[in-house]
Amino acid sequence: EVQLVESGGELVQPGRSLRLTCAASGFTFGNYAMHWVRQPPGKGLEWVASIDWKGGDTAFADSVKGRISISRDNGKNSLFLAFSRLTSEDSALYYCTKDISPEAGGGTIEHWGQGTLVTVSS
Amino acid sequence: SDLTQPPSVSVSPGQTVSITCSGDKLGDNYVSWFQQKSGQSPVLLIYQDSLRASGVPERFSGSSSGNTATLTVSGTQAMDDADYYCQAWDRSAGIFGRGTKLTVL
16 A cells, blocks of 8 residues: 655744655655645645656746755655745645656656645744 | 636536636646545546546546546535546646535535
8 A cells, every 4th residue: 555654844934944754655666756745724736846766857846946855765765855945835734746657747646645734934 | 837627616416517627738738636525635536637546436537628628527426525626747847726616515
């Protein structure tokens, strides 16, 4: 069974940095692209970032470009999202998701974790 | 680019309802559909316009024509009361529609 468990979300002050982690299990992690998708409380879904199976190809939403990085450790079945210069607009539930394809774009988001909540507030 | 969905639709139990998703990139790209029930993570229903994900009931179907994709729920059940999102890729950027609230009356 595919399991994606996010962690690292917390209450953080504006302008600070944060790193989210997704622990994957139940599948061969290194064979698939992964994505982060976020959802502000009471609002819709927003794609944030993608990374291909080997970590060499990444893509970011315009709303976060320049402030985030996405990376993975296939040996530890882990996906990461690192934020800098956080703003209140970044407050959301952040989902780790698995693709059915090894490539970063144009695939299919198949599985979702339960999410980790990031709240940016002073 | 944007994906446009109706904010809400309603249907009586047992009836058929369709949710549309339109966007100028859809003619060149596949669409996925996700269901999100209150307090839960989204679940993949349909991918590549019309393929049902594993375990998804047959009453859910997808189609696409030109710049519009459609999710149809036939014989709607009370458990289908949820938010539905379409999603596509514009080159490497993911795009979600704003979601449609399906209310089963």
